[in-house]
Amino acid sequence: MPVKPHHPDAEAAADVPPHVIRQVLQLVASRGHSPERLCKGLGFTPENLCDADFRVSYRQTSLLVRRAMQQWGDPAIGLATGARQTVVCFGLPGLGMLTCATLGEAFQYLIKYQRAAGALTINEMSVLDEHHFVTEVSTRFHDPELEPFFIEEIFVSGVEVSRAMVGSHFRPARLELRYPRPDYAAAYSEYFRCPVVFNAPLNRLICDIAWYHCPLPTHDRYMQGSLQAQIDQLLETETPRNDLVESIMNELRGSVDEVPGLAQVGAALNLSERTLRRRLAELDTSYQRLVDQVRYEAALDLLKRSDMPLVDIAMATGFTDARNFRRAFKRWSGMLPNQIRQGAPAPRLR
Template identity: 60%
Template sequence: MHAISDTRITSADVPPHIIRQVMHLIRDRGYTPERLCKGLGFTLDDLQNKDFRVSYRQTSTIIRRAMRLLNDPSIGIATGSRQTIASFGLPGLGMLTCRTLGDAFQYGIKYQIQAGSIAQVDYSADERRFVIEASMRFYDPELEPFFVEEILVSGVAMTRALVGERYQPLRVELRYPRPSHAVEYGRFFNCPVSFGASANRIISDRFWHDIVLRTYDEFMMQSLQESIDQLLGREKPHDELIESILTVLRASIDETPRFDEVARLLNFSERTLRRRLTGLNVSFQSLIDRARYEYSLDLLERTRLPLNQIAMATGFSDSRTFRRAFKRWSGKVPNQMRAPGTADALAHSHDPERRALNGSRD
């Protein structure tokens, strides 16, 4: 049974790291990965966007399709073994700044959602050993082996990257019955593996926990982690439908697509898309406004473009209409969002909107 009675499955709050690796795997095995995205509200190009997020529903659908296409139940191991430190994004870079392997695990677990984890990962340690445990956030027995394989295998691959290939666990315990591809576990983990256990976990000698990482720099650790923490702290979850619509709108912000065009791109009928948005208490216009506001704010903060060019870049016919919309969105005039010194420099240029940039108009 594939249905999961949990409204969180449509919360698009996870970077698509797993989907990216599955797509690489599909391509490496000679198939075209584009068709796996059909009807899910995104394309392969969207996977390159650092701000793009996916839901459990989207991720699990891709995995099921990949399993059927490849006729291979062991792709969780193949997917996890492809992961590198960089695959975890900013949390992975933060782990590189840590002093010991144990510190790195604790840092990664703190930001496991931002690192793309679908499973829930927990950590514990005592004087003799340390344990990494994985459990499912969603009840989905069919895909539990995949997600547990992916997170535990990627964790071991990452550990070997941090402390060397000589690392191996004491043992691996898995909650589900022995699968048909169980031999692959022994080959990768290189330690005893048991099934039907009380939990999914990797148990390792405490020795590895306390190893100082070669990437550790005591003078840079704090400042680097503060910068990464600040970036990670800005992320907020979205519903997968809202995220999909915003992705379409951001791709053509200067020529905003009509509602029927967005519905077609997302493989919805207009009626269905309108009903879904009504259920979320969100209007299509509010999403257009949000996409325009985000882009205009980015241009104001990062560039010295005059206001009339920013207006055109965000789909407005003139700068006056843009100023009024921006004030409605933010409660401020565009000039107030400029980086320090930018507004003054523009005010003395030949920009015909300099009076507005100086705040003399609304």
């Protein structure tokens, strides 16, 4: 399966839950390395990864993985990362998998929402012949140095989740990989327990068809339809974001009451003020626009979830008095703060 061509900004699209990053950070932390240091300059902190709505880009993930590979010192880090994944690590798609009737149905559901599950690869599953089914994987971007990491991670995580769902006796029939045999190839036997072929035409995991039809003990036909419908609705409403914009907003959310200057935010992201301003202009936005967005979000949250007086909300969102806050809120939304408190739906930032 060839790597698909992509828009130059595609690697910067913050559209993937940070499931892989979470496992990588836990892995390096287990050897005494600092997760905070690995994240420095990437536009997020380990604490951001606890936010269910937080998303990362391929660019951010690949930079962190390269740092982790240097600190970890073990080239088999992709295998070790995949082995840490559980069905819960896939988020809502993982929950949907548990409602499915068979293992094959569960993985078809996961593949349907692979981006929402944090996949940094392109995954397809099909019946190969009357005896086997196959999962074929390719990288989203041309990155030969990191291809083994991402391929190992996705295949090992799939095998580990399969064993958790149908039993530890699950084993593939054969694993085929496009890249050359690495020095640590012996480790593959530990994880996959099947023959491994390197320098193959495609990245494929081939399994006996009996596993595809293997029933899942967690299946509930009464809950499957309604629960999957709710999950479908949540996952289909997601929109892609840019990693630079998300990184700046993360910085701003930590200091809404005293917004840092553009130069200060740029320093945190290892970018000059001039470069940051130019890149925001290329994205058809501005620093002030992002400041307004973060302040508006914070104001809406306080108006809806607290009984704080307007003067206190004004101070909490970086204003000196309630009058200036009202003016800004009117400019942002076309409404007054009290209208939100009275239950009016909040519009998007104007």
